[in-house]
Amino acid sequence: MSAQARKSPLRASQGTTRSTALRAIPSQPDQSDIRQATLSDYATHLRASNNKHGRPYQEKTVRSYVESVKALDAWMSKAGVEGDFTSVDVITLNLFFRAYHQEHEQGGTNTVQRNLRPFFLWLEEEYDHANPYRDKKFQRYAPPSAGKPKTLSADFISDLLKVTGNGSPRVREFEKLRDHAIIRVLTEGLRAEELLSLRLDSLHLEQGLLQVVPLKDARATGEGRVIPVQPKTAVALTRYLRARESHKLSDSDWLWLGTRNRGHLTYSGLYRLLNRRAQEAGYDSVSPHQFRHTATDDMLSAGMSGEDVMTIQGWKDPTMLRRYAADMAASRAVKAVRKLGDRY
Template structure:
């Protein structure tokens, strides 16, 4: 049933009329696997069609006992599509239509972690600092990827880049929207820092020696492996963080840092929204909340004596 469900996800569109990203398929099937493992521990007979409201409530409470509220909310949301699929394919009642299903709200007020400038600098240093004499493919690639992450791209946007999306002579790249709720049209334009342009140019030169250089995807794996995946990106940034003497980092933290960097430099909120691909002002608040107090203090102090 899980195999059939994964196949279904890969052949239909989401509510925005777009194919499901492979990362989403993985997250949705992972939630189903969590239910399957719990059913095994409970010695529960039957397949997934036995999942009624009462059973799901028991599962969510057991999951909550070993995870936080945010994790439980995520699993509950990710199972919604599966239960709708069961309803359609096997004609069983959908517990998500039942008011007795216990809901777990997403946590509110949590502030994202903005990366310290020293951390980003150390990651760039550990990957060769863009020195032209560095010829190792992996180092040149990782340095370029970290620089592109500082431009505010989502991980999926970075990994979805094709060679035709790079306009380095103009200092730009273009990202295609991943969801209908995000940037519309043919994709938004990202202005690049000069050092990012140089890093990408040197990576493309190194990429020419790759066995799969004839393909369209920008980011290729080391040892002549194919297109880089999210797990590869995640492992890369954490490996480089460890090399630089730090513990862990997620690719998405660079996006929070990007928002803070632009606002700290006086870029208007409207321009930040345009470059980041946000339609809601609340997204600026969320992504910039971590360092809001620091920015406010600096702004006020920069005024000097007012009287």
């Protein structure tokens, strides 16, 4: 009987194989290969480092930063720019952003410009590279000016709540109770990621409060800001929690669970949920972040001080307050003047 090849009893280490393949450098590497190796090192640096708050970078942030560097690498290859990333001076970087702006306009260019800043800070520290962001000739692209108002109408929110049961105690369907509670919580002004990060211990419904973990920060006991919720929001959450008890994954710490006994809700699931409900109510698509603009306008219209609004929304810089408040500033000003009535 012919001898058969013996199989290894050892567990295959896919991670080691993949890592070796990534770090293998050709005998005659071109500049693109060197840039790819640098990019790999940069991604490792981000995952092994903390942000300015002293906490690990979120994987979403890492991907955004890496994708921006990939865009620069692709442009260098297409434009025939020789050299690795340390050859990029202020003139080269300005040319890249000019080309990027032609295809992605103001908003996208501003985002990539912000995302590349940490990369050149890293090159400055690791390779003693002259940081082009510090050069006076560096051309900055400002954020896009505010367009049409992002504030949602009261009729839209009302109709959205109606198609999810309108808070009726007779509703027993898990999906409707969950969606209704989510919409209610969004009206409190939470960011989408903050809402999705809520866990069971984030709720303090007997006091009518939610504890929101800071965005981009690691979860730690006692951290995060406290948000008072409307009475109807507390009721909606209570009813959802009762329905949640019958879910297969009810032991999970995550607050929001998927339908058909699936795991915790993701951003794509939240986006589909909102737009499905919007279509049922007869409206166009909507972004979860528009609820945050609306909550800011609601609080300012109710006479809350800018300082209190900043506290609730989790802003330390008044620039964000002005940016969000700009959507309906003219409307609020007109209403304020009309309240004065006849002054003479």
